[in-house]
Structure formats: structure tokens, C-alpha cells
Amino acid sequence: MSQIKMGELSKRTGLSIPTIKYYLREGLLEHGHRTDINQATYDESHVERLRLIRALSKVAGLPLASVREVVGVLDSESSVVDALTVTQDALVRKAGGAADSAAATDPAAEALLAQVIEARGWHHHRDSPAHQAAVRALSELNSENLTAVLDRVDEYSRLADEIARIDLDIVASADTLEDTVRLVVLGSTLRGPVLDAFILIAQQRASSTLFDDGS
Amino acid sequence: MSQIKMGELSKRTGLSIPTIKYYLREGLLEHGHRTDINQATYDESHVERLRLIRALSKVAGLPLASVREVVGVLDSESSVVDALTVTQDALVRKAGGAADSAAATDPAAEALLAQVIEARGWHHHRDSPAHQAAVRALSELNSENLTAVLDRVDEYSRLADEIARIDLDIVASADTLEDTVRLVVLGSTLRGPVLDAFILIAQQRASSTLFDDGS
Numbered sequence: 319m320s321q322i323k324m325g326e327l328s329k330r331t332g333l334s335i336p337t338i339k340y341y342l343r344e345g346l347l348e349h350g351h352r353t354d355i356n357q358a359t360y361d362e363s364h365v366e367r368l369r370l371i372r373a374l375s376k377v378a379g380l381p382l383a384s385v386r387e388v389v390g391v392l393d394s395e396s397s398v399v400d401a402l403t404v405t406q407d408a409l410v411r412k413a414g415g416a417a418d419s420a421a422a423t424d425p426a427a428e429a430l431l432a433q434v435i436e437a438r439g440w441h442h443h444r445d446s447p448a449h450q451a452a453v454r455a456l457s458e459l460n461s462e463n464l465t466a467v468l469d470r471v472d473e474y475s476r477l478a479d480e481i482a483r484i485d486l487d488i489v490a491s492a493d494t495l496e497d498t499v500r501l502v503v504l505g506s507t508l509r510g511p512v513l514d515a516f517i518l519i520a521q522q523r524a525s526s527t528l529f530d531d532g533s
Numbered sequence: 534m535s536q537i538k539m540g541e542l543s544k545r546t547g548l549s550i551p552t553i554k555y556y557l558r559e560g561l562l563e564h565g566h567r568t569d570i571n572q573a574t575y576d577e578s579h580v581e582r583l584r585l586i587r588a589l590s591k592v593a594g595l596p597l598a599s600v601r602e603v604v605g606v607l608d609s610e611s612s613v614v615d616a617l618t619v620t621q622d623a624l625v626r627k628a629g630g631a632a633d634s635a636a637a638t639d640p641a642a643e644a645l646l647a648q649v650i651e652a653r654g655w656h657h658h659r660d661s662p663a664h665q666a667a668v669r670a671l672s673e674l675n676s677e678n679l680t681a682v683l684d685r686v687d688e689y690s691r692l693a694d695e696i697a698r699i700d701l702d703i704v705a706s707a708d709t710l711e712d713t714v715r716l717v718v719l720g721s722t723l724r725g726p727v728l729d730a731f732i733l734i735a736q737q738r739a740s741s742t743l744f745d746d747g748s
Contacts, residue, residue: 377677403737410733435734442737452730459723462592466703466716467724473699474724475731477692482735484688488681501681508674509682509689510729514628515667516690518621519650520697522657 321359324350331368333376338368344382346371346389366496373503374408384408392495403443405499409506410447414454424457430468431456434475485509536574539565546583548591553583559597561586561604581711588718589623599623607710618658620714624721625662639672645683646671649690700724 328335341347347367350358367389374385391404431452435442442449459467485505492498543550556562562582565573582604589600606619646667650657657664674682700720707713 373677406733406736413729434731438735438738440734440738442734446734446737448730448733448737451726452734455723455726455730459727462588462719462723464719464723466706467720467727470699470703471727474696474728475735477696477699478728478731479735481689481692482732482738484685484692485732485736488685491681501679504677504679505682506733508670508677508679511666511670512674512682512686513689513693514725515663515670516649516693517697517700518625518663519655519657519661519667520653520690520694521621521700522618522661522663523653523655523697 320361321351322361322364323357323359327360327364327368330365331372333368333372341368341371344386346386363496366494370496370500370503373500373507378409378412378503378507380408380412384412388499392499398495398498401495401499402502403446405502406506407447409503410451414447414451424453424460426460427453427456430471434471437472438475438479440479481513535576536566537576537579538572538574542575542579542583545580546587548583548587556583556586559601561601578711581709585711585715585718588715588722593624593627593718593722595623595627599627603714607714613710613713616710616714617717618661620717621721622662624718625666629662629666639668639675641675642668642671645686649686652687653690653694655694696728 322330324335324338328338331338333341338347342349347364350360350364352358370392371385371389374380374388375382380388388401388405388408391401431449434440456468456471488505489498489501492501537545539550539553543553546553548556553562557564562579565575565579567573585607586600586604589595589603590597595603603616603620603623606616646664649655671683671686703720704713704716707716
């Protein structure tokens, strides 16, 4: 068990000492081993925990309540799946904003989603924010009468499946539960913008190819 | 040339009469054919234009200045590619927020993006907001040291390419320039959330498969 002082903890996690002390006071981080009236030492588990908290709060921008919830699951010896579920729900809630509970009751959108999920063989949580987000998004396509997009939902879902597999491959490379959750958080937060930007750039190529009128 | 009255124009476009009058005053919509001191008739071109304006402002949430810019390109007999470029730029600027000009000068991220673009054979606009967004996103991955994700950038870019092809397929089904741009706007605005939600649901399946510890 290595003996890590506060200054080194700060350097290795990229968090300031006042921030780390704040997390200690909030109970998100276990207290170190006290060596003196004003000094304590920490170990690798503190580094791991702080890196996770940093990903949740500084990179993903989750509120402290959500950080506490995720950390709470880790501390309660729940399964990895539970930890990932709580983490994903917190991320989706953050992305989707606070409100939006009414919209997710479109029977046509529910039916279409059920069809996609069945076709893909996805096992998912029907009561998850992700399910709600899918219903809401499909419902908006419906209300705009975008049948051209709805007709291709099967292909989009196949590609979504491939993307999710790569995401999860990456997560599976983590050594610890803390690091697993951290990779999920950083992955969803930072991979999303990369993929979106790539799609836009790819559209630029495709648009010149499809529509180039010689000008 | 069909003779469409204001009331029918409103019904067919889902826009209120005051809103349509506002667009007329702002010069976004050509005036109709005056039939009386207080009455004018419109035709299908007005319906098409209003559907596009509605997609730009009500669905995508673009500010009036951007709507004016897109409509201006259409009115100046530019090419489809020009119209799509201006539209995409407006959408990306909206999504990316106002600031963020400083971050996009990371040479490592630029080099990685150049590599991806070369490998995929994408022809894109180096000075587009999409390019900036990609550099910024890759730069964040770099700064978080997420090599696990960076190592898979090639696969993500291949999937982004496939998604963009479907998007553009859909757009190519439009009959008019107005409708082409409208499908691009609705497509990017509404397909994004569908794909994101599908990825999250697919991750749930994958997470139970990979991590199910029998609980």
C-alpha cells in the first residue's frame, strides 16, 4: 500500500487540494490514514476514486447529487451492471434536461421502438431514461412526418449497435470497478462529440458527391 | 399555379397567420399575388418555403439571422452544395454554442483528424465549424489521455461514414431545393437524438452480456 501525500494526490488527479478536501468533507472520498495532527496519507484507491469523481463532475458536468449516487452504488458492493445503470441514467438525465416527462407516451413511437429492440435483440430497461429518450425522439420524427427517416430506423439501429459494442469493448479493458465507471463516463461524454463531428464531415463529402452540379 | 389563401397556407404549414405575416415583413417569404385591398393568394412555392423556415426556426431552433442566411443562399441561385454548406454550418454553430474558438488549435488532434480524413477519403471544408468541432473533440480525448478511445477512432469514423450515407440518401429523395435543405435540417436535428438513444439502449444489452455477474 503506497503512502501518498495530499500534494501528490492533487498532482496525480488534476484536482486542487481545496477540491479534494471538499470531497472528503462531503463523504465522497474516504479519509486517509492520519500520520500527524495535520497530515494524512492516501493510497491508490483514493487516486482511482478521485479520478472517477473528476470524470463525473468536471468532464461530464454531473451535479453533486448524481456524483454521490454513483459513488454510493460503488460503495454498496452492488454489481457492475447496477453501477453502469445508475451512471448511464445520470448521464442521460443530464443530457435530456429536467422536464420532458409528458412527451414519452406516444403509442406509435413505443410500438416502433419495441420493434427495433426486438429486431436487434436488445435487452434493456423499459423504465430507463434512455428508453424515454428513444420514445421521445421517435415521436418527434412521427410528428414531423419524417417517414424517410423512419423507414431507415432499422439501419440506424444496426449502426448504433456497432457503436455501442466498441464503447463497451473499451470499457471492458478497465481493471477496477472505479475505472470501469470512469471509462463509461468519459466515453459517453467525449466519444459523442467525436462521432457527431465525423458524421458532419462525412456528410460534406457525400454532399459534394451527390449534389455536385459542376459549379 | 394553385391559388392558396392565407388561412390554408397556415393550415398546411402548421404556422399561425401572425407568424406567416411576420416572415413576410421580414422578407423571408415573397409576397403573394394581391387580389383585393386586404387579400392575396399564394402558391406551392410559398408552402415549401414556409415548411423550410418552420424546420429551421421551430424544429432546429436557429436564430432568425441564420434562417435569413440559409434562405438568402436559396434565393441567390447558388448550388445545392452551397446551400447545404451554409445550413450545416448554422446547425453546428447552434449546437456548439458561441465561444470555443481557442481550443481548436491542438496540433496532435489536427494530425489525427487529417489521418482519419485521409483514410476515409473524405473531402471536406477545413474551415467549417464541423472541422473545428472534430478537432476540439479529439483534443479533449487527448487531454483526458483516453488512448482506449483514440485507438478505435478508425472504427468510429467508418460507422460515422455509414450513418452519413444514410442521412444523405434520405436527403437525395427530396424533389426541390427547399425540400432538400428542409430534410437536412430535420434529419440532423431529429436523427441525432434517435441514434444517441439507440446507442444507450444497445449499451444496456452489451453491459449485461459483458458484465453480468449472476446477480
